[in-house]
Structures are given as C-alpha cells and as structure tokens.
Amino acid sequence: MKVLVTGASGFTGVQMTRCLSLQKRVTLTGLSRKVLPLNTDARKILWVNCDLLDRDRLFNIMSQTRPDAIVHLAGLNRGSIKELLETNAIGTKNLLDATFKINKKCRILVVSSSAIYGYAGRTTIAEDTPFRPLSDYGVSKTAQESLALMYHTLYDMGVAVVRPFNLFGPYQPNSFVCGHIVKQVKDIKYGRRKNIDLLETKSYRDFIDVRDAVEAYWAILSHPKFEKQCAGKAFNVGFGIARCISELITEIESITGKKYKINLPKKSPEIRIPYQECNYSRLHKTTGWAPKISFKQTLTDMLDAA
Secondary structure, eight states: OEEEEETTTSHHHHHHHHHHHTSTTOEEEEEESSOOOSOOSSSOOEEEEOOTTOHHHHHHHHHHHOOSEEEEOOOOSSSOHHHHHIIIIIHHHHHHHHHHHHOTTOEEEEEOOGGGTOOOOSSEEOTTSOOOOOSHHHHHHHHHHHHHHHHHHHHOOEEEEEEEOEEEOTTOOTTSHHHHHHHHHHHHHTTSOSSEEOSOSOOEEEEEEHHHHHHHHHHHHTOTTHHHHTTTOEEEESOSOEEEHHHHHHHHHHHHTOOOOEEOOSSOOOOSOOBOEEOOHHHHHHHOOOOOSOHHHHHHHHHHOO
C-alpha cells in the first residue's frame, strides 16, 4: 500500500510516519510545507515539500506518487479566521480534488478535532453530539469535516474522519498545555526559572498519547472493510477519562518527587470549554482499538525526552 501523510513533519506527523514505517508492505511519502527531516527511524521515506494551497504542485505530486491511502494531518491550529479557513478547509478541498482526479478509490483519513464540539456539558461526548465550536479553529475544523464528508456523499469517495481529543506525548511543542508545563518543569530543573506560569488549572480535558492516537488512525485506514465500515463516518479518539489541568501538575510532582509553585493571573480568564470527555466506543467496536499508554507513562516519557 502506498500511503501519503500530509503534515508529516509536525508533532503528530512524526509519530504517524514512525507508525507507518513499521508496517509491512507500506511505501511511505511524507508531505510537508516546512523544512523536511534529514533522516527517519525505520525505513526510507520519500519526503516532498508542498503547500496544499498550491493546487498545481499538489496535483503534480499526486500524479507522481498515486497513493492508495492518505492520512491528512496538515493544518493550522492558530491564526486569523482567514488563515485557518484557507489552510484547514481550502487546503483539504484541494487535496480531495487532486485525489478524485488521480485515484478516486484512494482511502482518505481526515484528522479533525474535538474542538468542533465546544462545550457539551459534563458528559461523555459521542460522535452524534451537536457541533458547537467556540473558537475560530473549531469553526475551521467543522468546515473541513463538512467538505470531507460531502465528497464521500457526492462522489462516493472513501473518506473517513477522526476527531482526536487532547493529544500529548514526547517532544510536544510548548504551544500546547502539556508541552508548556513540561518545558517549564525542565527549565526549573536546570535553574532557568523558579515557578510554573499558567492561565488556569481548573478545566478538564481528555488526554490521549499521540502514539496511541496514530495507532487508531492506522487501525481505521487499514481496516479490511474500510469502504463499508469506515468511509463516510467520524470516529472519536481519546482515552475516555477527563482530567483536570491541576492533575497534570500533581502527577508530574509524583514522578519528579518535587513540588512546584504555580503562578496564576490575578483575574481568572474565561474558560470557554471547562470539560471534555471522549466516548470512543464507535472506534473500539469497529477496529478493536483501545488506548494502551497510561497518563503517568506519557508524562514520564515527556519528562525524559531530550
């Protein structure tokens, strides 16, 4: 199987390519608009530089690589509404158009986000939960999903969607809450700072190790009955437990054996989404996937990572 991964040099993309490089009979192409890696872990990967908004180059690459399956990770999670919609929605449309032209039977997994749900109350979130995005990013991912599933409906393309909840894991950028906390803990260890600065510690999120998440993506994409049981559907990917941000600190203190002072702003910011908890039963019933890496193990691995 020839597999193309977009956004392959990003946080999730690196783990996705590692996962795929260990699969038998998989030929892998990694697409990125950033600087490309000089080497990879397990086998040679064809690295291609491309912005999905460059339709001509994208169509060229697709005609040359002719993938049998695509994991679409490329996108923005920060920026103006214009930038977010262009990259996440229009970029996805360009990819779908190119796939339709080159290989209509190609399997496509579009990676969305739990941000589309917004705040659904203190209950588990299943895939039929109404969309109530509370950010420009959430709006852009809602548009992306609508486009992706429209192509399945109108053109019978093999498109499925995943909605990961809060990913975390080794080498996570500090633009994410877990990466931000871990970086500060490391800075404290090496004397570069004394305290941890956070905006708030009261919200609850469903944290899932990125290494577990990419296994879920592959379980869907490689499903022997993908066309009948996966295409046209969305799948939540999470751990199934909502944890408070303060619990992250407590767990890290348990791992390191140290106590950390937390600096919070005098005026607490508005918490738009105070609680999210994933129901991944659809994914489990369809593929048998379930998370394997514990919350503590992920944090330990993050702290150990260079």
